[in-house]
Amino acid sequence: MxxxxxxxxxxxxxxxxxxxxxxxxxxxxxxxxxxxxxxxxxxxxxxxxxxxxxxxxxxxxxxxxxxxxxxxxxxxxxxxxxxxxxxxxxxxxxxxxxxxxxxxxxxxxYFNPDLVVKIDHPMNYSEIKDYISEILPSDATISTIRLDGLFSETLTRSVPAQDYPYRPLEEVISDEQTTFPNSNVKGTAIGFYHPEYMTGVNAEGFHLHFISEDRNYGGHLLDLTMESGTIAIDSEDxxxxxxxxxxxx
Known part of the structure; x- marks a missing residue:
């Protein structure tokens, strides 16, 4: 290489x-x-x-x-x-x-949560991320995030297999992503929070994927509204x- x-x-x-x-x-x-x-x-x-x-x-x-x-x-x-x-x-x-x-x-x-909190009122994706940022044990370390519950709205995406020569990821997403809206779905969002200093090694901030409880729906998470459930955080060493x-x- x-x-x-x-x-x-x-x-x-x-x-x-x-x-x-x-x-x-x-x-x-x-x-x-x-x-x-x-x-x-x-x-x-x-x-x-x-x-x-x-x-x-x-x-x-x-x-x-x-x-x-x-x-x-x-x-x-x-x-x-x-x-x-x-x-x-x-x-x-x-x-x-x-x-x-x-x-x-x-x-x-391996997910071993250090903190689990209950959500009993609706929160959109921006509010969820702001709330998690406030309760993170440390914003200077990688944290694994898991949201379990009822989601009144979700929006996910996926992309098709690419042909060589490959284009940059941003172009593929802009031109070829397929989005999947859904409503009133029980499921789980899983992903990571990355500190700013990890830029390049990983994407700064939050990166989550979603899958429904029945395992028939999911993808890269673009948006959601969480009605109720739990937020679990595992700070990594x-x-x-x-x-x-x-x-x-």
Whole structure:
């Protein structure tokens, strides 16, 4: 893989790997880190149009039971909930993920919430994000977010498989995303909050995917109104990212 792919976010990645390596060097070999976010590649790597799968879901799912991602050639949206992974296709259908499927980008963890709060009045997506920002144990660390409940309105999206040469992610979303509105649906939104300093390594702020309780509806979450339910937050202690270029060389 050519070195120019590393420019723009190489420094951020170097910092992350340096910190993680330093922590690993002082930890006993038998120590198990449970609050760790595992990410298969930098988000900027994906956003620039690198859509070929670099890792199988069989390998991905060894590192967590909760998370999100996409698929080889950007073919759909992935949501991992309670150890089960699903693919939301561009036509809105939902399918179980198999181990041989590959991904250019996925982010997962084992979900062990540090904070759970009840919601007993309607809140839109902006209000939900503002509220979570206020109650985050720390806005300087990655947090895993899970919303469970009744949603009076949801809007999700997915995108189709792409043909090479690949266009940047923003262009694909603008030109080819399919959106799926729904109402009065019980389900779960799962994703992550990323601090500002992670820009390039991941998308700053909130990134959530949604799946209905009956597993027949979902996708990348664009909007919602939550009527009632719970917000659960897991503040993560560490972060690990694989090197996608090593598999391409």
């Amino acid at each position: 050519r070195k120019e792919h590393l420019l723009g976010f190489g420094a951020a990645i170097a910092i992350v790997f340096f910190v993680y390596a330093a922590l690993a060097s002082v930890m006993p070999a038998e120590t198990e880190i449970t609050d760790t976010v595992y990410q298969s590649a930098p988000f900027e790597w994906l956003s620039k149009g690198n859509y070929n799968g670099t890792i199988s879901y069989a390998e991905i799912l060894e590192h967590g039971d909760t998370g999100l991602g996409t698929f080889d050639k950007l073919d759909g949206e992935m949501i991992l909930i309670d150890g089960f992974a699903y693919r939301v296709a561009n036509d809105g259908t939902v399918h179980a993920v198999t181990g041989e499927m590959t991904t250019p980008f996925a982010e997962i963890t 560490s972060y690990t990212m694989m090197n996608p270029w090593a598999k391409d060389e």
